Amino acid sequence: MKRILGRAAFFLLVLAIVAYTVFPFYWAIVSSLKGGAALFSADAWPSAPEWSNYTAVFQEQPFGRNILNSVIVAGSVVALSLCLGVTAAYALGRVAFRGRKALLLVILGVSMFPQVAVLSGLFELIRVLGLYNNLFGLTLSYLIFTLPFTVWVLTTYMREMPVELEEAAMMDGAGPFVVLTRIFLPLMGPAMATTGLLAFIAAWNEFLFALTFTLTDEMRTVPVAIALISGSSSFELPWGRIMAASVIVTVPLIVLVLVFQRRIVSGLTAGAVKG
Amino acid sequence: MVEQVGTIAQQRRRSAWLFLLPVLLTIAAVAGWPLARTIWFSLTDARLDDMAATSFIGLENYLFLARDPEWWVAVRNTLVFAGVSVTLETLLGIIIALVLNARMRGRGVLRAAMLIPWAIPTVVSAQMWGWMLHDQYGVINEMLLSIGLIAEPRAWTANYSTALAAVIAVDVWKTTPFMALLTLAALQLLPNELYEAAEIDGLGPVGQFFRITLPLIWPALMVAIIFRTLDALRVFDLMYVLTGNSRATASMSVYARQQLVDFQDVGYGSAAATGLFLVIAVVTALFITFGRVRLGAEPGR
Numbered sequence: 001m002k003r004i005l006g007r008a009a010f011f012l013l014v015l016a017i018v019a020y021t022v023f024p025f026y027w028a029i030v031s032s033l034k035g036g037a038a039l040f041s042a043d044a045w046p047s048a049p050e051w052s053n054y055t056a057v058f059q060e061q062p063f064g065r066n067i068l069n070s071v072i073v074a075g076s077v078v079a080l081s082l083c084l085g086v087t088a089a090y091a092l093g094r095v096a097f098r099g100r101k102a103l104l105l106v107i108l109g110v111s112m113f114p115q116v117a118v119l120s121g122l123f124e125l126i127r128v129l130g131l132y133n134n135l136f137g138l139t140l141s142y143l144i145f146t147l148p149f150t151v152w153v154l155t156t157y158m159r160e161m162p163v164e165l166e167e168a169a170m171m172d173g174a175g176p177f178v179v180l181t182r183i184f185l186p187l188m189g190p191a192m193a194t195t196g197l198l199a200f201i202a203a204w205n206e207f208l209f210a211l212t213f214t215l216t217d218e219m220r221t222v223p224v225a226i227a228l229i230s231g232s233s234s235f236e237l238p239w240g241r242i243m244a245a246s247v248i249v250t251v252p253l254i255v256l257v258l259v260f261q262r263r264i265v266s267g268l269t270a271g272a273v274k275g
Numbered sequence: 276m277v278e279q280v281g282t283i284a285q286q287r288r289r290s291a292w293l294f295l296l297p298v299l300l301t302i303a304a305v306a307g308w309p310l311a312r313t314i315w316f317s318l319t320d321a322r323l324d325d326m327a328a329t330s331f332i333g334l335e336n337y338l339f340l341a342r343d344p345e346w347w348v349a350v351r352n353t354l355v356f357a358g359v360s361v362t363l364e365t366l367l368g369i370i371i372a373l374v375l376n377a378r379m380r381g382r383g384v385l386r387a388a389m390l391i392p393w394a395i396p397t398v399v400s401a402q403m404w405g406w407m408l409h410d411q412y413g414v415i416n417e418m419l420l421s422i423g424l425i426a427e428p429r430a431w432t433a434n435y436s437t438a439l440a441a442v443i444a445v446d447v448w449k450t451t452p453f454m455a456l457l458t459l460a461a462l463q464l465l466p467n468e469l470y471e472a473a474e475i476d477g478l479g480p481v482g483q484f485f486r487i488t489l490p491l492i493w494p495a496l497m498v499a500i501i502f503r504t505l506d507a508l509r510v511f512d513l514m515y516v517l518t519g520n521s522r523a524t525a526s527m528s529v530y531a532r533q534q535l536v537d538f539q540d541v542g543y544g545s546a547a548a549t550g551l552f553l554v555i556a557v558v559t560a561l562f563i564t565f566g567r568v569r570l571g572a573e574p575g576r
Contacts, residue, residue, distance in 0.1 A: 249399065
């Protein structure tokens with residue numbers, strides 16, 4: 001009897017956890033499918049689901065352009081961070097030199113920077129470079145948080161590569177660059193995919209810089225566009241449209257995360273749990 | 276022969292620095308230089324419309340900051356937010372990780388469900404919860420009314436006394452999965468034999484947790500807590516989207532950006548930003564000293 005009660009309690013706990021994590025997103029989907037007055041009812045499923053909110057998102061504002069902006073910025077940030085990160089990770093992970101530990105700590109320190117602490121300096125830099133309200137200005141500023149993270153995680157992966165491989169290649173007279181590109185790079189594929197994915201998500205979700213360094217609706221990235229959606233009257237926000245936009249940008253992310261869930265968990269732990 | 280090995284090692288060291296150069300230059304350009312400029316601006320009366328025409332005014336901005344009650348409200352909001360949300364996330368995260376660690380059917384599905392809040396952009400989760408917490412049509416009011424916990428709908432995010440709690444609730448929802456997954460990763464490294472031995476010794480589940488599990492996952496947990504705390508201290512998106520620049524929830528980041536961008540006062544805003552930077556530096560130092568964490572320790576190779 002006690003056993004059965006215990007199992008039931010455990011099952012209820014599991015159910016509560018799932019409801020807690022999934023319900024808000026479920027509610028966003030339901031609300032996005034409710035048009036007109038139906039939005040203000042608390043029906044668990046719309047009696048007449050409709051897509052009007054979804055079409056409105058693209059008609060009322062340049063949301064397609066916003067998505068494209070986010071893809072361009074996040075994509076270029078990932079490409080740059082991985083290229084720069086993997087060379088640095090080779091040096092930090094495979095070569096013993098004085099100051100390596102200090103360097104790793106500096107890089108970790110940069111990743112813990114509050115973004116707002118560089119806001120005014122970065123604003124000046126971006127204006128001087130003529131990159132205000134420009135996507136490349138965002139790419140540049142996002143390197144602040146993706147680069148330290150990429151270097152850190154790739155270094156932990158790089159350390160785990162077998163020494164024998166490198167020694168054998170060096171016996172054959174291969175230089176460091178050849179060792180990196182021919183031997184480690186192919187083996188680092190999975191690690192690079194994981195790190196790249198995490199950097200992509202971080203860049204895709206970034207808000208503060210995107211809000212501050214862009215001005216026009218056409219240059220907004222998705223998070224800023226969603227935060228600034230406003231209706232015809234200043235009193236009532238168009239919640240249906242906001243929910244539709246939220247669902248549109250979240251679904252691809254969730255699919256990505258579910259497909260690569262093992263990778264992501266291992267990447268998160270490689271980044272954090274190396275005490 | 277020995278000499279030759281020496282030169283190879285030297286060569287490697289030299290090329291290591293060459294390999295590091297691009298990253299170091301980039302970090303210096305996009306992080307080091309702007310940080311230095313921010314600290315410089317904090318000692319000037321710079322305005323956003325003309326950042327070139329500035330004059331040095333010493334510590335005046337900091338003196339002003341120390342006397343501004345709004346700043347201290349922001350400091351308090353930030354510390355309360357970070358303290359409460361990280362504590363709740365850690366406790367909930369451990370519970371969820373223990374559940375996920377149990378052998379059962381559908382564990383993969385459960386773990387996948389956990390990743391959903393983590394994957395949702397902060398701005399989106401703020402909007403989703405903003406809608407759920409809506410004063411007239413929010414589903415949370417609806418639910419609480421129907422089970423009789425509240426007598427009339429509440430304006431959770433607009434009400435001064437509940438706004439910060441609402442923001443914390445959204446953050447807990449969004450980041451508990453992160454804590455749970457990191458804790459779970461640590462749990463799965465624990466050897467089963469320990470628990471078999473404990474069972475023979477007659478240690479109950481609670482005793483097992485406090486005597487065996489917790490001490491063993493502590494280092495990993497501590498690192499996760501540090502990361503989360505530093506993240507929570509610089510919070511911006513949640514407050515900005517959920518409650519605007521409202522005094523009830525304004526964090527230090529919100530305050531600094533408001534001065535900097537909305538009021539165009541780059542000098543003063545930079546002083547506030549530097550203040551936040553110092554708070555984070557102090558908290559990091561405290562954690563590393565008292566949490567006995569060795570960040571960046573050499574791998575056991």
